[in-house]
Amino acid sequence: MAKASRPSSPPPPSAPDLSILGDQVTIHPAGYTETLSPAEAGTEQALLSQFARFRSSPLDFLREISLYVNGTGWRSYDHIIGQSIFYSGFSENMKAAVMATPTLRVKIAELAERRIRVEEEDGLLGNGDNGGVGGARRKEERRREIEESLKEVAEGLTDGMICKMESKRFIRGAYYFATQLLTRAYHQGIHVSSEEVLRLRAVAEQAEKKKQSIIFLPCHRSHVDYVSLQLICYRLGLALPTVVAGDNLNFPLVGAFLQHAGAMWIRRSFGDDTLYTTLVQSYIDTLLQNGYNFECFVEGGRSRTGKLLPPKFGILSFLLDSVLSGRVEDAIVCPVSTQYDKVIEVDSYVSELLGQPKPKENLKDFLSASSVLSLKLGRVDVRFHEPWSLRTFINQQKARFTQTPLHTDNSHPSGVVLKRRLLTTLGYKVLSDINAVSVVMPTALIGTVLLTLRGRGVGKAELVRRVEWLSERVRSQGGRVAHFAGVPTEVVVERGLEVLGPALVGLVNGLPEDTYYAVDRFQLSFYRNMTIHLFISQALVSASMYMKIKLGGGPEHQRISYEQLHDQVYFLSQLFRGEFIFPTEGLAVNLEKTLQSLETDNVIKVARDASTPSKILFVELSDAERECGRENYDFYCFLIWPSIEASWLGAVSLMMLTPPAGQSEKVWLNVKSVQDQAQLLGKTLYHQGDLSYFEAVNKETLKNAYQRFEEEGIIVVAKSRDARVQPTLKLAAEWTPKRRDGTGTVVAEGKLWDFAERISQSRREGKNRRDGATVQTRVLALADRVGRQLYEAAAMESSVVEEKAPRKRRRKSIETRSRL
Template identity: 25%
Template sequence: MSDSSRNYENFIELRKRDSSFIWTSRKLNPQLAYYQGIPRPTPIFHKQNVLNSPRIQELLDNISKKQNVSKLVLEEKVLSVLDEIGYNKNLKVIRWLGLVLVEICLRMSTGIYVNVDNLLKLKTEMGNCPVIFVPSHRSYADFILMSYLCFTYDIEIPAIAAGMDFHGMWGMGNMLRDTGAFFMRRSYNDDDLYWAVFKQYIYQLVTKGDLPIEFFIEGTRSRSNKSLIPKYGLISMILKAFFFGEVPDIKFVPINISYDRILEESLFAFELLGVPKPKESTSGFFKSLKVIKENFGKIYFHFGQPISAKRFFGDKLERSVHNMGPLHVQEMTEKEKAVIPSLAHTIVHTQQKCGVINVFNLVALILNDNLVNSKELLTVKELIEEVYWLKDVIQKLGAFVYTENIENSVDECFVVHKNLIEVQPNNRIRLVHNNIILDKIHSSKLKAHSLSEKCMTFSVPFVMLQMYINPSLHYFLDVALIVVILKYQQDLDAEELFNKYHFLRSLFSVEFVTILPWVKMEFHNALQYSTVLNLIQLTSANSYILGNNGKLENFLCTMLEPFMLSYYIAVVVLEESPVIIDEETVLVNSQKILEDKINNGNEFVHPYSLNLDSLTNCLNVLVTLGALSKTRSRNKITYEIRRQEIVPIKEKLRNYMSYCCSEDSCIKMKYLKNKL
């Protein structure tokens, strides 16, 4: 990634210099995504085109005959669905919202940064084909700030795919719709007419629209602050227009949005432990505005290089097959469907490469290692020294760390994250623990095991700290897996090492997003990085052994500990369960075992191992690996366990456990309690 792509501009700083009201009231001449002629399409135009499209009209004719329902009644139903789905644009609402956002951002943030060179280059290239913004999704603030950024740089505010959670919020749903949001149901309960109308609406926006389209390929906010496996639904609908030859190209723009501090951090920590997400409501939104009194540090937007569908697919596809008959009766070919996952994963991978690592990500890694490894609590001076060391390591692994001065950035961490870390009178750093009253978080509604107040109080700070470790883990993961393998078997040739690496990488392919065709490439890259960092050496016999970087070696093992433990416990629970078991029971039993280990104090168990994301990811990947078969009925998920597949996985994992979860865990736990 070139240096120019990392030229960041603090665009909120510009608002301190002039009148926000004059700025939001300025004459706008926004850049369009795909301008096809005059007049510009309106929201009403899009709805009418969907209703009158041959696909929808033919569907209505068929339903009318089968169900003996008047076609006019069905058309009214389609218009009602379109009113539920469709976006609107109200410039007055956009301007007033822009004015409010300026004031909120100036209070909450010390800077909102964007790699301005890439953004302006993208702006000059817009206008020839549909442009799709694909940001990472870590906060509800993502889509609001994306629209604010577009308004700032005079790019037409995109049509944004939003969940129905917001649709029912009094006042908020209409405001979001007026600023470009269109709404989609998370499930359509076999309502084929709704599904057909929604797909046709997307097709309409891509082929006849002039706005960029924005959607979150991960489907939902990542509570863990890690990348999630991409969803293929919306990207498939968007690509249909390209596959059918209705547009010359489609440009997907991967965008990484990184936060010094996430607005929903405590909410996410509780969700990861099983506390249900509160229902979105307008009153809840206004209650949440109390956070504007707090300092959330910096926010970073990084626009990656656009991915052209035409160049990406090249000659892999033969689009002329869709010239054989009317388009409205055609569907994507199996070959077209098969290439979509590769593009989706490439977008997520590019989002990761565009990430900005902030100093607190490094601080979180260092504090975690310090807390769980029986070390004396760090002083501020020692922490700064460790940050310098880790910054050098992670940059060698390809990360970009944004800081102008490490000492100042560390000081800022104590201000921004004062709810999580603090400096004691003896100048040593500790986690902040606040007593948690489960009555306030409806313990009876927990998604899995009803964790005790004692366990919650102990675990939440560790889970929150881990959320700031997670954005950096994809840089370390592959070299960490190689280290753990060689700790167990000290001398392996390249083929043997790859086979063991392939097993672990496949097992964690949902936890740390990858697709199996990339694993060989990731392995070879990891060998190179591991050699540069002196983690491994190649012997004269052409086999690999551990190198002489014990400090980093142990650091990497600590990173993997909670994930290895979560997966191992889940597999143990499955091995000891009946052949048929429901998902909730697996989660409950896994959390119960982990909580008992945490509460009895006889051994150290990393509290992040309790998180439901990892336990669920484990179940999903075991389905992919053929160790479980999954059935969903009436909102209940059940699994059939194939023990002949589960047992070997458990045994392989057990081999690595002692190298990730230290054998002196009892001593660690007692020492940790003294420190905290």
């Protein structure tokens, strides 16, 4: 890529890294450490000193196990920073503390009183004078009976939920076992910043004195995330956090192991179970009141795409409520970024994104993971943002709401508004902090370069040059690149290619120069998505300019007015507000900064009004950018085009929802069925040449698109309080396309068609794609055909339900009579 005209300043010196590999903690200069030969390694060879293996050295192997079981030196885990954990009776003490919380006691009394009222109304408390002494006594006895029953239920739920830190010997063995597994897969170990670790230890020491918890909030890309953080805390002598885990992982053997290592189990959905909800809040209150460290994933589940997901507010809501209510004085928030040279689960992610059902976790699949543990997947890179006070955050945010005083009581309407604002701001602040400390790995640089090429492949020299260029651009955007420590970029690229493997990146042999190409673009997009957040503003501007540049002609025909540019950037940013984390200064400020950056880098020219220099007239590509073949500009477009393509597919798939001729517009369609058919439509369009990027058909992106469509009022979604009943949807009346009289075909006009066309203006022009009239005829006809199948299936399902309904009513009537 062409060098930017702005001289690149050298990155500021950073603190050395620490690598943790088994027993070895090695300090490195601020640099990326690769697997080197003994001749190359020098004093850094210690990085690769792994555990002894039984077959090669049985005596050393047994000696190492003995050191862990008996607890020698740091392995004893005696002098930790934080509150006392891992002692006999810990679980019982925690359960008793949870059951004694005022919040839980009040809820149990409330539920018991509610049940008493129901039984009174149903006449189940006897036929005597309920208002007399005897009736009052019966009510009180019944209330105590119900409360005792609820307490038994609560105790059972608590016992199944809480982490059971009971034995130091167990945790020493767990550390040894987990490190054995992790270092077999990630042979370069876990890397952290020494500066960040020292800062975290200092914060932990202060938190220990104040009896405050550290709340670790990591991003979530792999099951290795929580393993690596636990290993770091153990090795550096920090109290292990209690980790929120979905009960889908609580299967035999593995579930018990994780629970004793720090996992707390929660249901994936709480539904209307107010007792369970109160139990979770009471447990979190107890942990934070006693200063126990805590960990949960701000995104909820693992990201299948490599991008940060929007924040999930479930557990965050509990944490916020603990401090906001005053039940907890304060807690320390520490956002954490975990990056990988290669993520173990990406293969399964691709299968899920292409529509394969997610398999239920089980012991067999867990044990089969050993097949990947022999791979050399590089390193894990964990970075800690500077921790901050949750109480201070709340106070600062409340000060911003001075125009409308808000209560902190959740029962008050303004209290609900306050909490919603605080939750949203908290969630996106954490994501922003995670992005700020994330390190871009070499595999992400390589994947990004390979997926932003116009040609089929790239020569080795050009690949190295583009990786160097991209590294500079990442740093210029305030991002971090995994340090190379003086190792030539060519060597780093070679080893990154080795980690990715031939299944992802192919090599064409027999040519004058080694030439690489993307084999599995879908899987490589996971790694490209680890860099896109750094360039999202430039990408949106470039894609908006493309609506003019794609028309061709001379430079004067390809320039875009500022008003057009502003409108299209706003449109796209609204379209992707659930996909990316945008700067918070607002569109006008962000657009101005982005244009200045692109102008300084000599990618664009900005024409300003001579009389009012602050007023921009139009924007166009610079002469230098045209001379270098638009490769810098194209880079930004290639980053965002797959997302634009996915949104266009989502909009076109809504055409499927146009009711067939003679069909009632009151028919609601199953959301999952619609999204499955939208994915099938996308696969068809891709193979027929009307969709440029196969990754546009991924399930998560389509779900996000439909979420945006619901927020915009394009579709109406009906959800049941019963979790077993799947949500349904239909097009809003004003967005429903019309059909031609006579032919019954969908008319390519109206609000929905205009919306899809607005997205299409920034789509990449396909070399062999048939746009224009073809989209209006054949693509719409295909969408209509798939949609008819949806309506036919809905009609059949409706008739089956109607046929079964009388039987259910008769059965219910018979059951009612039998009870009477």
